[in-house]
Amino acid sequence: MPLSAAVISGVQKLVLYETRARYFLVGSNHAQTKHRVLKIDRTEPKDLAIIDDKHVYNQQEVRELLGRLDLGNRTKMGQKGSSGLSRAVSAYGIVGFVRFLEGYYLVLITKRRKMADIGGHSIYKIEDTNMIYIPNDSVRVTHPDEARYVRIFQNVDLSSNFYFSYSYDLSHSLQYNLTLLHSPCDPGTVEEVHTRSSRQQDSFDIFEDEGLPTQVFHGLQSEPYAKYVWNGKLLERVKDTVHPDWLMYIIHGFCGQSKLLIYGRPVHVTLIARRSSKFAGTRFLKRGANCEGDVANEVETEQIIHDASVMSFTAGSYSSYVQVRGSVPLYWSQDISTMMPKPPIRLDQADPYAHVAALHFDQMLQRFGSPIIILNLVKKREKRKHEKILSEELFPAVINLNQFLPPEHCIDYIAWDMARYTKSKLYNVLDRLSMIAENVVKRTGFFINRSDFFCHTLRPDERWGDLGGSLTSSGRVQTGVLRTNCVDCLDRTNTAQFMVGKCALAYQLYALGMIDKPKLQFDTDCVRLFEELYEDHGDTLSLQYGGSQLVHRVKTYRKIAPWTQHSKDIMQTLSRYYSNAFSDADRQDAINLFLQVYQPSESKPHLWELPTDFYLHQRNSMALTHDRRSYTYWWSEGILSYLPLPYDEVPCEENMKKVGVRRVNRYDESIDTYTEFFKPYELTSFDDTFCIAMTNSARELMPKTVGVDPSPFTVRKPEETGKSAVIGAKSSKEETVVQRKTAASAPPPPSEEQISSSSEDDSEDDRDDDGSVSQRSTPVKLLTESGESVRTQEDFLQQSMRETYGLNLAALPAEEDMLIYERFAYLGQNQHKLERTEPSVLENAINVGILSSVVASRSRVLLTHPSAL
Numbered sequence: 001m002p003l004s005a006a007v008i009s010g011v012q013k014l015v016l017y018e019t020r021a022r023y024f025l026v027g028s029n030h031a032q033t034k035h036r037v038l039k040i041d042r043t044e045p046k047d048l049a050i051i052d053d054k055h056v057y058n059q060q061e062v063r064e065l066l067g068r069l070d071l072g073n074r075t076k077m078g079q080k081g082s083s084g085l086s087r088a089v090s091a092y093g094i095v096g097f098v099r100f101l102e103g104y105y106l107v108l109i110t111k112r113r114k115m116a117d118i119g120g121h122s123i124y125k126i127e128d129t130n131m132i133y134i135p136n137d138s139v140r141v142t143h144p145d146e147a148r149y150v151r152i153f154q155n156v157d158l159s160s161n162f163y164f165s166y167s168y169d170l171s172h173s174l175q176y177n178l179t180l181l182h183s184p185c186d187p188g189t190v191e192e193v194h195t196r197s198s199r200q201q202d203s204f205d206i207f208e209d210e211g212l213p214t215q216v217f218h219g220l221q222s223e224p225y226a227k228y229v230w231n232g233k234l235l236e237r238v239k240d241t242v243h244p245d246w247l248m249y250i251i252h253g254f255c256g257q258s259k260l261l262i263y264g265r266p267v268h269v270t271l272i273a274r275r276s277s278k279f280a281g282t283r284f285l286k287r288g289a290n291c292e293g294d295v296a297n298e299v300e301t302e303q304i305i306h307d308a309s310v311m312s313f314t315a316g317s318y319s320s321y322v323q324v325r326g327s328v329p330l331y332w333s334q335d336i337s338t339m340m341p342k343p344p345i346r347l348d349q350a351d352p353y354a355h356v357a358a359l360h361f362d363q364m365l366q367r368f369g370s371p372i373i374i375l376n377l378v379k380k381r382e383k384r385k386h387e388k389i390l391s392e393e394l395f396p397a398v399i400n401l402n403q404f405l406p407p408e409h410c411i412d413y414i415a416w417d418m419a420r421y422t423k424s425k426l427y428n429v430l431d432r433l434s435m436i437a438e439n440v441v442k443r444t445g446f447f448i449n450r451s452d453f454f455c456h457t458l459r460p461d462e463r464w465g466d467l468g469g470s471l472t473s474s475g476r477v478q479t480g481v482l483r484t485n486c487v488d489c490l491d492r493t494n495t496a497q498f499m500v501g502k503c504a505l506a507y508q509l510y511a512l513g514m515i516d517k518p519k520l521q522f523d524t525d526c527v528r529l530f531e532e533l534y535e536d537h538g539d540t541l542s543l544q545y546g547g548s549q550l551v552h553r554v555k556t557y558r559k560i561a562p563w564t565q566h567s568k569d570i571m572q573t574l575s576r577y578y579s580n581a582f583s584d585a586d587r588q589d590a591i592n593l594f595l596q597v598y599q600p601s602e603s604k605p606h607l608w609e610l611p612t613d614f615y616l617h618q619r620n621s622m623a624l625t626h627d628r629r630s631y632t633y634w635w636s637e638g639i640l641s642y643l644p645l646p647y648d649e650v651p652c653e654e655n656m657k658k659v660g661v662r663r664v665n666r667y668d669e670s671i672d673t674y675t676e677f678f679k680p681y682e683l684t685s686f687d688d689t690f691c692i693a694m695t696n697s698a699r700e701l702m703p704k705t706v707g708v709d710p711s712p713f714t715v716r717k718p719e720e721t722g723k724s725a726v727i728g729a730k731s732s733k734e735e736t737v738v739q740r741k742t743a744a745s746a747p748p749p750p751s752e753e754q755i756s757s758s759s760e761d762d763s764e765d766d767r768d769d770d771g772s773v774s775q776r777s778t779p780v781k782l783l784t785e786s787g788e789s790v791r792t793q794e795d796f797l798q799q800s801m802r803e804t805y806g807l808n809l810a811a812l813p814a815e816e817d818m819l820i821y822e823r824f825a826y827l828g829q830n831q832h833k834l835e836r837t838e839p840s841v842l843e844n845a846i847n848v849g850i851l852s853s854v855v856a857s858r859s860r861v862l863l864t865h866p867s868a869l
Helices: 059-072 146-153 174-181 196-202 355-368 388-402 418-423 429-444 454-458 491-511 525-545 554-558 564-594 673-678 724-729 732-744 759-763 766-770 786-805 815-833 839-845 848-864
Strands: 003-006 013-018 022-028 035-041 050-052 086-091 093-099 104-118 121-133 162-164 190-192 216-222 251-262 265-275 299-307 318-325 332-334 345-347 372-376 412-415 470-472 475-477 481-485 659-665
Touching: 003 174, 013 104, 022 059, 035 059, 086 104, 086 121, 104 251, 104 265, 121 673, 146 564, 174 216, 174 318, 251 525, 265 525, 299 491, 318 355, 318 491, 332 388, 345 388, 355 372, 355 388, 355 481, 372 388, 372 429, 388 412, 418 429, 418 491, 429 481, 429 491, 429 554, 481 491, 491 525, 491 554, 525 554
Parallel strands: 003 216, 190 659, 318 481, 372 412, 372 481
Antiparallel strands: 013 022, 013 086, 022 035, 035 050, 093 104, 104 121, 121 162, 162 251, 216 659, 251 265, 265 299, 299 318, 332 345, 470 475
16 A cells, blocks of 8 residues: 655745736745746626636746736836736735625735744744735725724734644644544545656656656645634635645644753654634633534644654654643623623523533544543632532533443543632642543543553553553554633633643653653653643633633642732733723624624624624524434434544545545655755755754753753752743843743742642652652752762762663673673774775784783773773
8 A cells, every 4th residue: 555645735935916907826835846826807896706727837937927927918018117017925825815895805924933843844823914905996896894894804913823834734633644644545536646747847756767666655635624724714715716735724722842852862842722713702702602512712732742853754753642621511601791800600591401512522522532521620619609500500411411322432520629729728739630630641541653662661650551542553542532621711721731731741751762650740841841831822822712811820729929920910810801891892803704704795784783793603593403413312423333433533434535635756745744844955054943943941941050960850949940041131021921931930949849749749659759769869969079079970970870771881891791892992993994805804803812901901991980981
């Protein structure tokens, strides 16, 4: 069976040329060896007329085409002063086409910034866009309200946390994308995109002239997951007209990547959050769920760990873990007209058969498999019933749905009042969360594309055998997902997700052979780096939904927050209240217009005239549905037969229809990730590469003191953190951001270290304490007395070598081992003197007498100076 690879988009650079009657959009790949041309008509006042000839041009053909267009559109033949073809704008992709009350607009990405790299596939953030009106001024039919719609549409800041990739499907998880590459392709559906003639001019095969068979690859391109695509409606008008290379789908949420250096070995930690485009909106205006089972503030968070020393998806080691947050799947809302900080919660519609919850969990079963674990963090005890209303409705709904599911696939429900535990001095919040996280990760497992390493046999851990998920021939896959919610799904939810992610990170690093047991301690460089990623992740999602950054952070629940943090929390609370009261309505209108939930028309009332957008998101309020779902068999057909595996990842006939397959040469540019990533045709600076500029644990977190253990899994004391030097070097403009990050990752003071330690310090058995020396080893302190300092460093060196490599490298080698070493060393030193034509020299090369004298001298040196080895 031919190997498979992801298809790289052939349109990565765009140039827009204009004439009075046409727009010509010329797109090319990054090397500018292949070009495509779109012709957009400007004479249609309200319609969109696009022509794509589907032809691939080379550079010379495009120049000739543009030259003919320039010549043919001049006002007078031979007049060079005013060219008929002018260059309008350069871009990196098409966001989409949108129309309000006049003609269509073209939205282009004009600036981008690289944010992450996964297996050579670059992920970019949109930095700036350009909105271009298509019809010519001579045919434009003006409307007085057009400018207001344009302003509302542009209120969605596309330069704020929108991401795209030319070769990696961001709407799907890493598990889906890598599972797809190992799925069998139906030969009948393969599209032959390169004939012999086109292959000769577009690509080069070094084996073709030798008469050897050409290696064939299947280039795979799947349909994006519509829930997490934010420009799907903007591209719907041209989806069936243009070549797929023109279509670029964007997601909204968060993307961050940091480098973890483990004794020089680079491990990339990536965090990707995908915000749902269904029932999207702001905090108080979007609560609960709609009639289709889509919930408010639904975000899928995926943490990806991969060994960056090997880039390839097929040869590298990759691991991922996915969890979800989202509002309680019921019909509920809050009335913001009372101008209260906490408006009362009300249930808008009775749902005795849990119909809307069934639709929501049906989507989750289809995407994630089983088990689905609900972690409900809302309050249980209140003087005036507020949050408790949601728990009293959600728990019976889950009980009702579970009675129809097989027992092994039932939905697990965990209710825990996190706010009450936080106020109590007798309980440690993170202890409890750590216990929950351990049970959750053991139930769901995680994804890794490698089978067990030999180090798991050398250093087994009994928790590894209890791990859930599904084992495959190439590794293991995650089955099921944790769904966390509070009322807002912001502060408490982010801390709970961090603790689950921290537990999963330990298992992922253990599976990759990076640590000796699946356990990580707080106040290590690794956890501090991961905590900063999650804090940025939580702040970004909180700004998008709530209008402010996080109020309660991980350090707040660890009870190590500095006193200045309380004033910052008050400011964030006021900022959130102001945003909810005064700006959320405008933001909600912008989201509705951008996602085309509301489409302007002459026959409709204007968007700002609508008293509510309830009818826009609840389709059953406008028309009766003819296909009513069963209350007992509430899941989609075919899902149960594949559980616990997710139905979307099963290579069945229905799923394979969503995958486009191209039959290409191995060296074709459309699947050549090496050329796409390294760009050998382009002059680049090593210092400007993304992997150098990204956050680095050794550079930004590890102490700079000589002699300190460089392991990122060593617990640091407050005076040994590497953040103090960073703060002084920052400008005053960035000071607040740095202080926030520093405080978020600051370890507890020495007096509170035992009291506020992580859950792993208190809640685990003695068996963990015996083997935790490698992660608890105390860094070396530099002493004034030279003798004691040298002795401490030597003892530490021997201890760290023994723990890291399993043997003491500083011990004196055996005489037999030294003899073998000296023989090969002598051969290596004298190999340039040997002549291949004289075999007699080889016989005399190894002189036993010389070796014995060398061994004796080396032994005397090692006895006096062991460090000479």
